[in-house]
Amino acid sequence: MDSRKSAKQEMERKRNCFTLSCFVCNSSFEIDEYGSFYYCKKCGGVLEIKIAKPDDLLSSENEIGSRASGKTTSRLHSSSRGVWKYSDLIPIWQETNIVSMPEGDTPLVECRNLARVLGVKSLYVKFEGLNPTGSFKDRGMTVGVSKANELGFKRLICASTGNTSASLAAYSARANLKCIVLIPKGKIALGKVAQAVAYGAEIFQVEGNFDECLRMATEIAEQGREILLLNSVNPFRIEGQKTATFEITEQLGFVPDNVILPVGNGGNISSLWKGFKEINQFAFLENVKGIEQRERMPRMIGIQAEGASPIARAFRLGAKSIEPEIEPHTDASAINIGSPINWAKALAAI
Numbered sequence: 297m298d299s300r301k302s303a304k305q306e307m308e309r310k311r312n313c314f315t316l317s318c319f320v321c322n323s324s325f326e327i328d329e330y331g332s333f334y335y336c337k338k339c340g341g342v343l344e345i346k347i348a349k350p351d352d353l354l355s356s357e358n359e360i361g362s363r364a365s366g367k368t369t370s371r372l373h374s375s376s377r378g379v380w381k382y383s384d385l386i387p388i389w390q391e392t393n394i395v396s397m398p399e400g401d402t403p404l405v406e407c408r409n410l411a412r413v414l415g416v417k418s419l420y421v422k423f424e425g426l427n428p429t430g431s432f433k434d435r436g437m438t439v440g441v442s443k444a445n446e447l448g449f450k451r452l453i454c455a456s457t458g459n460t461s462a463s464l465a466a467y468s469a470r471a472n473l474k475c476i477v478l479i480p481k482g483k484i485a486l487g488k489v490a491q492a493v494a495y496g497a498e499i500f501q502v503e504g505n506f507d508e509c510l511r512m513a514t515e516i517a518e519q520g521r522e523i524l525l526l527n528s529v530n531p532f533r534i535e536g537q538k539t540a541t542f543e544i545t546e547q548l549g550f551v552p553d554n555v556i557l558p559v560g561n562g563g564n565i566s567s568l569w570k571g572f573k574e575i576n577q578f579a580f581l582e583n584v585k586g587i588e589q590r591e592r593m594p595r596m597i598g599i600q601a602e603g604a605s606p607i608a609r610a611f612r613l614g615a616k617s618i619e620p621e622i623e624p625h626t627d628a629s630a631i632n633i634g635s636p637i638n639w640a641k642a643l644a645a646i
């Protein structure tokens with residue numbers, strides 16, 4: 297077969313496998329229209345990427361399908377590590393649009409002493425600080441910026457308390473795209489912003505907290521299809537961050553009982569939950585016990601600071617929605633968020 301023709305067919309096959317859906321009302325939208333809107337056009341709910349045709353994704357032409365159908369041919373997985381090892385499950389149509397440093401493939405460190413102190417059988421820490429800009433955000437940004445590239449955006453924007461700005465600035469620089477960062481005045485970790493400065497981002501200090509920065513960034517992005525918003529409301533970031541679960545499960549050889557992580561905007565806990573669901577749905581990981589025989593999901597434990605805990609409070613009260621905090625306050629600046637945009641996904645995960 298003509299290789300150009302087969303690449304085009306492959307692109308079409310992949311494009312047909314994914315859809316952009318509303319997490320709340322389930323309405324579907326075209327993925328290629330993303331960026332002209334950020335929330336559901338019908339109900340205003342947060343959006344997510346869904347695998348619309350799992351059977352096609354499992355076609356025997358690709359790696360996951362090969363495993364499912366018992367064949368041993370290898371394709372995408374063989375040449376990549378980290379996030380892009382799992383590119384079959386990531387909605388980027390063309391490999392040439394990928395912007396990577398690379399990222400992911402981080403160690404899972406067993407903490408024996410801490411496990412003993414806490415009285416648990418085993419305890420592991422996923423060392424996400426080893427990503428290119430020093431945080432898990434790079435997993436999401438490699439996919440988010442690749443999609444921005446694929447959609448033809450030249451300018452990207454985010455609101456940030458630190459790590460997000462470092463990551464977006466780095467990936468924007470890598471892709472030769474312009475990066476705009478809005479930070480809450482006096483409420484961020486300066487060491488983290490140093491990276492954004494070094495990577496040439498345009499940085500604006502906003503009088504207000506993170507929630508106000510995000511509102512402003514969203515308004516700017518919504519004004520026309522010129523600037524793409526890259527905060528965790530962007531569902532492509534979630535698609536990158538979910539790969540941490542594939543790595544954790546492969547490193548352990550089983551799905552863990554509990555996963556504990558800090559919760560700010562709720563994007564990461566939602567991503568990991570989505571990742572574990574896909575592990576169960578596709579059973580595509582090698583040398584992992586139990587996932588093909590039964591549904592095996594970990595308990596997701598989210599941690600919030602007392603002064604910024606709308607999700608923890610809603611969970612405790614058994615509420616169906618959160619009550620935003622107008623003036624959140626905690627020394628943990630990265631999770632000082634009173635109005636988490638991914639609260640619906642995070643509550644569902646927990």
Ligand SMILES: [Zn+2]
Binds near residue numbers: 321338341
């Ligand atoms: Zn909706």
